[in-house]
Amino acid sequence: PIMPERLTLYTAKSCPFAHRVEIALAEAKADFKTYEIQDLRNKPQWYIDKVNPASKVPAIAYGGPDVPLDQPSPESLKLTESLILVELVADLFPSSNLLPTDPILRAKSRYFTEVVQSKLVPAWIGAIFSGGPLEPLYAALEAVQALLPADKPYALGDAYSAADVTVTPFLARMEVALKNDTGTFKEGEGIKAAEIIFFSERFARLARYLEALKARESFKTFNTDYITEKYRFWVAERTASHH
Amino acid sequence: PIMPERLTLYTAKSCPFAHRVEIALAEAKADFKTYEIQDLRNKPQWYIDKVNPASKVPAIAYGGPDVPLDQPSPESLKLTESLILVELVADLFPSSNLLPTDPILRAKSRYFTEVVQSKLVPAWIGAIFSGGPLEPLYAALEAVQALLPADKPYALGDAYSAADVTVTPFLARMEVALKNDTGTFKEGEGIKAAEIIFFSERFARLARYLEALKARESFKTFNTDYITEKYRFWVAERTASHH
Ligand SMILES: [Ca+2]
Numbered sequence: 320p321i322m323p324e325r326l327t328l329y330t331a332k333s334c335p336f337a338h339r340v341e342i343a344l345a346e347a348k349a350d351f352k353t354y355e356i357q358d359l360r361n362k363p364q365w366y367i368d369k370v371n372p373a374s375k376v377p378a379i380a381y382g383g384p385d386v387p388l389d390q391p392s393p394e395s396l397k398l399t400e401s402l403i404l405v406e407l408v409a410d411l412f413p414s415s416n417l418l419p420t421d422p423i424l425r426a427k428s429r430y431f432t433e434v435v436q437s438k439l440v441p442a443w444i445g446a447i448f449s450g451g452p453l454e455p456l457y458a459a460l461e462a463v464q465a466l467l468p469a470d471k472p473y474a475l476g477d478a479y480s481a482a483d484v485t486v487t488p489f490l491a492r493m494e495v496a497l498k499n500d501t502g503t504f505k506e507g508e509g510i511k512a513a514e515i516i517f518f519s520e521r522f523a524r525l526a527r528y529l530e531a532l533k534a535r536e537s538f539k540t541f542n543t544d545y546i547t548e549k550y551r552f553w554v555a556e557r558t559a560s561h562h
Numbered sequence: 563p564i565m566p567e568r569l570t571l572y573t574a575k576s577c578p579f580a581h582r583v584e585i586a587l588a589e590a591k592a593d594f595k596t597y598e599i600q601d602l603r604n605k606p607q608w609y610i611d612k613v614n615p616a617s618k619v620p621a622i623a624y625g626g627p628d629v630p631l632d633q634p635s636p637e638s639l640k641l642t643e644s645l646i647l648v649e650l651v652a653d654l655f656p657s658s659n660l661l662p663t664d665p666i667l668r669a670k671s672r673y674f675t676e677v678v679q680s681k682l683v684p685a686w687i688g689a690i691f692s693g694g695p696l697e698p699l700y701a702a703l704e705a706v707q708a709l710l711p712a713d714k715p716y717a718l719g720d721a722y723s724a725a726d727v728t729v730t731p732f733l734a735r736m737e738v739a740l741k742n743d744t745g746t747f748k749e750g751e752g753i754k755a756a757e758i759i760f761f762s763e764r765f766a767r768l769a770r771y772l773e774a775l776k777a778r779e780s781f782k783t784f785n786t787d788y789i790t791e792k793y794r795f796w797v798a799e800r801t802a803s804h805h
Contacts, residue, residue: 398666403676407665407666410669430643
């Protein structure tokens with residue numbers, strides 16, 4: 320049995336990649352501290368110097384002495400990349416059951432995540448933040464939906480797993496963005512997309528899946544108002560800079 | 563203890579992604595069969611229909627009845643994506659020690675692979691096959707080299723791991739391409755790059771690492787002549803089609 324050491328998560332509420340690790344740690348009922356980076360486009364210099372030179376969240380500081388979170392010790396190990404951190408949480412806390420023990424089910428969880436990462440994430444960024452079209456988002460959502468079992472709640476069946484962790488932040492933020500019509504798409508296009516995705520037969524299975532994901536205790540800290548406000552601000556800023 | 567079922571690897575000698583899984587299975591001393599796809603640009607229809615609709619190698623057929631390899635059974639499970647298959651092999655054959663049991667070392671192995679996948683692979687494709695410059699390749703090789711321990715043979719130290727598996731096919735093919743001056747770069751540029759990478763102080767640590775990787779028993783099936791011939795053919799074809 321592993322005795323996990325001191326663990327600090329450097330995160331930002333608006334960031335879906337960081338949210339993956341927050342959910343995994345909550346599912347694992349891990350004992351950890353959180354440091355919130357307030358402005359993602361203007362990170363403190365100590366964060367870049369002492370935590371992640373790539374200047375991205377999430378990051379984990381693992382082990383080392385008890386220090387103020389904005390004065391990270393060189394003795395703690397710094398680890399990055401959301402998918403690697405989710406697997407780390409699964410490995411550190413086997414009782415979380417985030418990864419099943421069966422090798423084939425583990426491969427299925429990783430394949431689901433690969434589809435999320437290689438199809439949904441770029442389509443999501445494109446449609447909501449980068450002025451791209453909505454069609455690739457529908458195609459990616461169909462690819463994710465096609466992997467879901469018809470009559471079991473989660474990606475792998477009855478058991479919640481890392482696969483579900485990795486998709487949750489993107490589906491949840493997509494819902495907020497579309498229902499509030501907040502994105503780089505034309506005014507009204509978000510609402511229309513929300514109707515297609517959340518209220519039509521085409522995506523009925525996916526919409527049901529998202530409800531199951533949002534019902535998890537580990538999701539309860541998600542702050543819809545905060546995300547709405549942040550996204551409005553970013554989209555307004557981007558629109559301004561493109562004039 | 564897991565009793566692995568019947569396992570067939572669909573592969574192609576020229577493909578570095580498929581080579582990863584061949585190495586992992588050899589390291590695991592797994593009992594498996596191999597089906598070689600001869601022409602990657604013209605795969606048999608049964609492969610696309612019954613093994614991988616994405617029409618890529620590698621793929622594994624797992625379980626199911628004993629059938630001719632070109633008549634795959636619907637009862638076997640079809641699994642794809644080289645990195646997922648390497649982790650599957652590590653999980654199916656724990657005695658291979660391809661992934662250490664320590665969660666932190668597992669995260670380090672995955673981080674090394676992430677750098678290979680996100681930096682080295684695109685730079686390698688760009689420099690050798692897509693007519694891109696060589697500088698991004700040097701930068702990617704430096705990023706990989708920076709992760710190597712100074713005085714231990716492998717990515718994680720004394721123990722060979724999945725991290726080493728995932729980089730080997732790319733470094734080995736790069737050596738063949740550059741030393742033979744076979745690539746989309748200008749004539750003579752490959753030889754010059756080979757001198758920088760294999761005979762200068764700048765990449766001394768990386769060159770030593772590649773020698774350790776190539777010394778593994780699991781690498782012995784690598785056929786330099788075959789790769790040289792295939793690469794000459796592809797590059798000639800590409801050059802012709804760009805005139
Ligand atoms: Ca990836």
